[in-house]
Amino acid sequence: MADSFDDGCDYLFKAVLIGDSAVGKSNLLSRFARDEFRLDSKPTIGVEFAYRNIKVGDKLIKAQIWDTAGQERFRAITSSYYRGALGALLVFDITRRATFGSLKKWIMELREFGDSDMVIVLVGNKSDLGNNREVGEEEGRSLAEKEGLCFMETSALENLNVEEAFMQMITKIHEITSQKSL
Numbered sequence: 799m800a801d802s803f804d805d806g807c808d809y810l811f812k813a814v815l816i817g818d819s820a821v822g823k824s825n826l827l828s829r830f831a832r833d834e835f836r837l838d839s840k841p842t843i844g845v846e847f848a849y850r851n852i853k854v855g856d857k858l859i860k861a862q863i864w865d866t867a868g869q870e871r872f873r874a875i876t877s878s879y880y881r882g883a884l885g886a887l888l889v890f891d892i893t894r895r896a897t898f899g900s901l902k903k904w905i906m907e908l909r910e911f912g913d914s915d916m917v918i919v920l921v922g923n924k925s926d927l928g929n930n931r932e933v934g935e936e937e938g939r940s941l942a943e944k945e946g947l948c949f950m951e952t953s954a955l956e957n958l959n960v961e962e963a964f965m966q967m968i969t970k971i972h973e974i975t976s977q978k979s980l
């Protein structure tokens with residue numbers, strides 16, 4: 799990671815995207831990455847990631863966001879994927895109840911491999927497909943409350959709430975990190 803830490807940033811954060819296949823993880827990441835992002839990959843462990851520089855208060859933060867590059871299809875997410883991650887966007891598809899049903903398994907995995915104070919934002923994606931909705935917004939919100947997660951519905955297709963979901967995670971990580979360094 800040190801090679802990318804070269805442009806005067808105050809902090810470098812790693813965060814991961816997680817959730818079932820085809821819920822929209824890579825589309826959310828490319829939305830958030832926009833043109834200013836560099837998409838990159840680590841073929842050795844089969845992940846893709848993107849960077850973005852963000853100003854929070856007077857600090858410049860470089861967020862490095864990892865995507866599974868489809869490996870979740872094979873249940874092949876390893877502990878190295880989670881190592882050092884301070885945040886996670888846990889994504890499900892509001893039009894496929896099975897992806898909501900898998901969340902318990904993903905939460906267990908995050909708790910097992912992730913940092914104990916990892917910031918997790920639960921994301922119900924594809925909010926543009928309201929007519930095909932299988933999971934109510936209230937269901938997402940109440941699971942998030944029960945598990946102590948943040949919650950947001952997004953549409954990667956229509957670019958709704960995508961920036962907000964990532965920013966919620968990044969600002970919270972910044973809060974926790976700056977408290978620790980006091």
Ligand code: GDP
Nearest residue numbers: 819820821822823824825923924927953954955
């Ligand atoms: P991943 O496997 O979780 O990375 O999912 P992808 O980002 O590859 O998306 C899977 C499919 O869902 C693709 O056909 C996308 O075009 C579609 N998709 C992703 N996000 C949205 C969204 O917000 N709305 C709609 N309608 N389709 C989406």
